[in-house]
Every structure is written in structure tokens, then in C-alpha cells.
């Protein structure tokens with residue numbers, strides 16, 4: 213059965229990006245199946261002459277891909293040029309690379325000269341010592357210069373790598389930070405971001421610069437080696453013949469010599485062999501700690517042993533994991549015709565030379581020294597040539613990787629920004645905003661379940677609204693739609709009678725303060741955790757302390773050793789190795805022995821705050837923002853609080869809200885619903901009842917029933 217889009221894609225359609233599309237093992241046009249023992253290997257069929265990008269087969273495809281990437285490459289070089297000092301460093305690096313590329317040819321030349329001197333000495337029984345000294349000294353100078361240049365290159369490498377990496381790390385940080393919730397949750401976007409991420413040690417841009425420099429230097433190496441070879445062959449009668457024979461050997465060796473221990477390119481392997489599945493499964497049961505209790509209590513040891521032994525016997529030499537099977541397979545594969553041809557080819561220049569010497573005993577066409585030199589130079593030249601082919605083969609891919617980095621900067625957000633500034637009247641925002649849902653239906657991206665179904669309600673400016681209902685009824689989703697984390701699938705939302713989609717997102721978010729039920733704490737200091745509630749006032753320490761007080765967090769924060777500077781979850785682990793058992797704390801934090809296994813183990817450490825304390829910090833974050841906020845949303849704000857703290861919180865919120873619109877979601881009835889101007893009682897994606905507490909009690913519906921139930925629970 214065909215799976216995914218592999219077959220849907222037309223065969224003539226150029227596959228511009230190899231990362232896109234679907235790998236379909238059953239697509240025999242694109243995927244080759246090989247049976248290796250009990251394993252099935254599926255490999256994407258690569259164009260045969262992939263090494264040379266200008267072969268007809270992939271010419272157009274590669275050209276288009278490269279053409280599309282060039283503007284990004286130019287942009288990359290311009291950007292790197294704008295980094296302080298990078299042009300100079302890069303220029304120096306390139307010059308060194310080019311000089312280094314010429315040295316092997318120069319060395320070859322001098323080696324040839326040395327051999328010639330030896331040959332002349334053997335023939336004439338005298339040595340031109342002046343020439344010998346000159347050549348030997350030049351050869352030594354070459355070695356010394358090479359070492360110096362390598363040192364210089366290493367000195368330039370580090371600052372270039374760090375500067376370029378830092379530059380791109382800042383850019384990709386922004387590219388990631390600007391994405392909205394549905395876009396960031398998209399698996400394709402995630403993969404795109406991950407592929408373009410700057411690692412902690414290097415960056416795609418720097419790697420590409422290095423590859424470009426390497427390409428240039430390989431070209432220079434090739435030209436210089438070719439010049440030496442031509443000079444050598446010029447006056448040698450059999451030189452070209454021997455050069456071709458040596459070249460042939462390198463070619464064959466290249467074809468047969470390189471074997472990977474795992475397949476290359478896009479591939480997948482699986483096994484359907486039940487014996488092997490049983491073998492591995494039984495082995496896991498015996499090894500894993502988690503099964504030990506049941507294994508012992510159930511007396512399973514003998515039975516498991518029996519099935520393991522039986523499976524092992526039946527599998528015999530096939531009881532191998534994929535990599536072992538693949539290795540065995542490729543070793544057998546080495547006995548191919550090309551492998552047989554490769555070895556004699558190595559000897560061929562020697563044999564031809566001997567035959568020619570026998571043929572013309574008085575006039576040997578080539579000296580032994582020249583033979584040696586020609587074969588040596590040719591094989592070096594052909595190796596460089598193949599390296600160049602290999603590098604050019606991946607040019608398109610490399611250029612595409614630059615393009616992908618820049619494309620992440622412009623990944624469009626699913627939630628499209630509006631244009632209308634909000635609010636029109638800054639003064640009026642103090643009095644709150646009105647919120648209206650009109651026939652709103654909502655499904656989360658990628659889900660077919662309607663979590664809101666035709667929901668309509670209106671909260672007037674300055675009202676206190678409580679949304680109550682069972683778990684999963686859709687309360688939090690309403691708050692997410694008000695913050696415009698998502699857009700409704702159907703229907704409209706109005707804020708102050710304006711369609712929410714038309715409002716500028718930054719303005720809307722500034723006017724809205726939301727405390728989510730599943731709020732998180734950032735791996736930053738407590739101060740930053742609170743400050744982020746209002747990035748515009750994040751530097752105002754007074755404001756942060758006031759927000760902490762309003763959120764009821766001051767008391768316990770001040771009891772912490774580092775107070776507001778405490779990290780809730782240290783983002784950087786301490787690193788230690790084989791500490792003596794008596795070391796209980798290190799750097800003021802407790803040592804986790806369970807994680808120490810050998811040298812260089814890391815330990816993560818998080819401050820043990822209670823759920824309630826964590827929530828107070830989150831609450832404080834919402835109190836950071838006051839000015840400019842017209843609507844405050846709290847999703848289950850009292851979930852982790854004890855009854856006294858819950859009462860305190862509501863009192864504080866009631867006092868502090870001023871005239872702002874407030875929306876609470878809760879499945880606890882009582883404390884807040886009695887003060888509410890509007891209660892929305894929800895069940896299973898719809899609003900069943902709406903009104904004030906008294907109205908709903910009078911109505912005697914679902915709300916009244918649950919309120920009674922909860923009230924009874926507190927009666928003596």
C-alpha cells in the first residue's frame with residue numbers, strides 16, 4: 213500500500229529540495245530494496261554520476277537549485293563582511309589556503325629534483341653538491357613554511373568561527389523567537405529551524421565559507437600539480453602512457469576502495485523477522501530494571517530463557533543487528549570484478565616499464581627515478597581531482613543550506629498581523645475592553661475535534677466574567693483565542709467591536725494580560741521571570757518588587773539565599789567528575805550522585821519551590837503589567853493554592869482590577885462566581901448557560917446543580 217506523498221509527486225517534477233517530500237520504501241522508481249540477512253534495506257536511488265554535477269542527468273535540477281541559492285550566498289558574504297574585522301581575517305585565511313595548496317606541487321617538484329640528482333650520481337659517479345644543497349634546503353624550507361602557514365591558519369580560524377557563529381546565532385535566535393504558537397508547533401517548521409540551527413561550536417555560514425575556500429584551494433592544488441606533471445612528461449617518451457596507467461589505478465581504487473560501514477544518503481532499514489523481534493524483546497525484559505519485579509514474582513525466568521535460546525538457535529548467524537549485517541554484506545561485496553582489476557592495475561606501470569626496458573635494452577625510454585615520480589605525481593593529481601569532483605558534487609547542497617538559514621528569517625506566521633492600532637483611545641483602556649464571540653467554532657491545527665462549537669457571548673467593558681465547566685470543555689481555548697494565539701476555524705471575535713484579526717498584534721498583546729493554566733517558568737532568574745510580564749518595564753526594579761508583592765511572592769523570595777537573583781532552573785549545568793562520596797554540596801548546590809558515572813558528568817539542579825510558590829511567581833508576572841492593559845485573563849489561577857491563599861488572591865485581584873475587564877476560567881465554583889457580572893457555563897465545546905450567579909441558580913440548570921454539589925462538600 214503506498215504511503216504518504218512519494219507517489220503523488222510527479223516523476224518529472226524536479227525534486228528541488230531533497231529534504232522535502234516523503235520517503236516511501238515501496239516506491240520502486242526511487243527506492244532500491246536489498247535483502248540483507250533478516251534485514252530489509254531501502255535506499256533512495258542516487259543518480260549514477262552524482263559526483264559530477266554537470267552531468268546531463270542532474271544538470272537542470274542542480275542549476276535551478278544553485279541559481280535560487282546564489283542571492284543568499286551573496287547576502288551571506290556581505291553579512292560576514294559587515295562583521296567587525298572579518299574581511300581582513302578572511303582575506304588572510306584565503307591567502308594562506310591558496311599558498312598551502314601550491315606547496316604539495318612544489319614539494320613534488322623538489323622531490324623529483326632530488327631523485328634526479330641521485331640518478332645522475334649513480335650514472336656519472338659524481339654529485340653536484342651545490343645543486344644538492346640548494347634542492348635539499350628548498351625542500352626543508354617548504355616543510356617549515358607549511359608548518360608556519362598551518363599555525364597562522366589555526367590562529368585565524370578561531371576568531372572567524374566565533375564571530376561568524378555569534379552573528380548567526382543572534383539572527384537565528386530572532387528567527388525562532390518571532391514565531392507564533394501554531395507556526396512553531398508545525399513539524400515542518402521545526403525541522404527547518406533545526407536544520408538551520410547554529411550549533412554551539414560552529415555555524416552553517418562558516419562551514420560554507422570553509423568549503424568554498426577548500427574548493428578554491430583544491431582547484432589551485434590541481435592546477436599546480438598538473439603543471440608539474442606536464443613538465444615532467446614533456447621530455448619523456450613513455451611518460452604519458454605510464455601516467456595514464458597510474459591514473460587508471462587510482463580510478464579503480466577509488467571505485468572499490470571506499471566502503472562505508474553504513475549506507476549513505478537517504479535510507480531506512482527494518483526487519484519483519486519474528487524470531488529476531490522475540491530475541492531482542494526477551495533480552496530487553498531481562499535487562500530492564502522496570503520489569504524485574506514482575507519477572508521475579510511471575511517466575512518468568514525459565515520461560516524467557518527458553519524462548520531466547522530457541523530464537524537464537526533458529527536465527528543462527530542471522531542473529532545480528534542491522535549494522536553488523538550490513539558490514540558482512542559489504543565485505544562479501546568487495547569480491548567484485550573491479551576489486552580484482554584494481555590490484556593488477558597497480559603493478560601495470562611497473563610491468564610496462566620492464567617490458568619496454570627488455571624491448572630496448574640499450575636505450576631504456578625512461579629512468580627508474582622518473583617512473584617513480586610520474587606514478588607518484590599522477591596518483592596525487594588524480595586523488596586531488598576526485599576530491600574536487602566530490603566537493604563539487606555537494607555544492608548545490610551546501611548552497612541550499614545557506615538558503616535555508618535565510619529562509620527561516622521569513623517563515624510566515626499562521627496568525628497574520630492586523631493593521632489597526634489598538635486601542636484608539638489610550639485613556640479608555642483603563643475602563644477595560646469588550647469581548648464578543650460570534651458563532652465561533654475552533655479546531656486545533658492538525659486535529660479534527662471541535663473544541664468550541666458555535667460559541668457566542670459578549671462580555672461588556674469592565675465586566676468580571678467567569679467561565680466554568682468540566683475538564684476539557686473548552687475554557688482555556690476561549691482565553692487562547694482572546695489572546696489571538698490561534699484564529700477561530702469559523703466565526704469571528706470582536707474586541708471593542710473591532711474584528712480581532714484587524715488589530716495590530718503587538719497592540720493587542722500589550723492590552724491583554726493572560727496567566728495560562730499551564731504557565732511555565734523560564735530558566736532565568738526570578739527577577740527576569742517577573743520582569744518578562746512587561747518587557748517595556750523590565751529594567752524597573754521597583755516595579756518588579758511591587759509586582760512580586762501583589763503576586764504574594766515577596767516573602768518566600770526574600771528567604772532564598774540569592775533572593776530575586778535565584779535561578780529557578782539553572783540553564784547551565786555544573787560539571788564534575790568522580791567526586792568523593794562525602795561531597796554533598798558544590799557551588800552552593802546539592803550534588804547528584806546518581807548522575808555521576810565517570811569523568812565529566814553533568815548535573816542539573818533546580819530550585820525546589822512548591823507548586824503554590826511557582827504560581828505566585830507566575831501571578832507576579834501578570835501584575836508587572838498594569839498600564840495599557842484593558843483585559844486580564846486567568847486560567848485556573850487558584851489551582852495550586854490552599855484555600856486561604858486562594859481567598860487572598862481573589863481579594864487582591866478584586867481590589868486591583870480597577871475597572872478592567874477580567875476573565876477567569878475555573879472549575880471551582882463559589883469564591884469568584886458570586887461576584888461575576890457574567891458566568892459562562894460550558895460543557896463539551898458549547899456554552900450551555902449564561903448569566904449571573906443568582907440568575908443561574910434560579911434557572912436551576914447544570915450550573916446550579918454543580919454549585920450545590922460543591923457547596924455541600926463544605927457543609928459540616
Ligand SMILES: Nc1ncnc2c1ncn2[C@@H]1O[C@H](COP(=O)(O)OP(=O)(O)OP(=O)(O)O)[C@@H](O)[C@H]1O
Pocket residue numbers: 656657659663681682683684685686687688689690729877879
Ligand atoms: N494544543 C492542542 N492541540 C489539540 N487539542 C488540544 C490542544 N489543547 C487542548 N486541546 C483539546 O481541546 C479540548 C479543550 O481543551 P481546553 O484546555 O480548552 O479545556 P478546559 O475546559 O480549559 O479544560 P481544563 O479544565 O482541564 O483546563 C480538550 O479536549 C483538549 O484535549
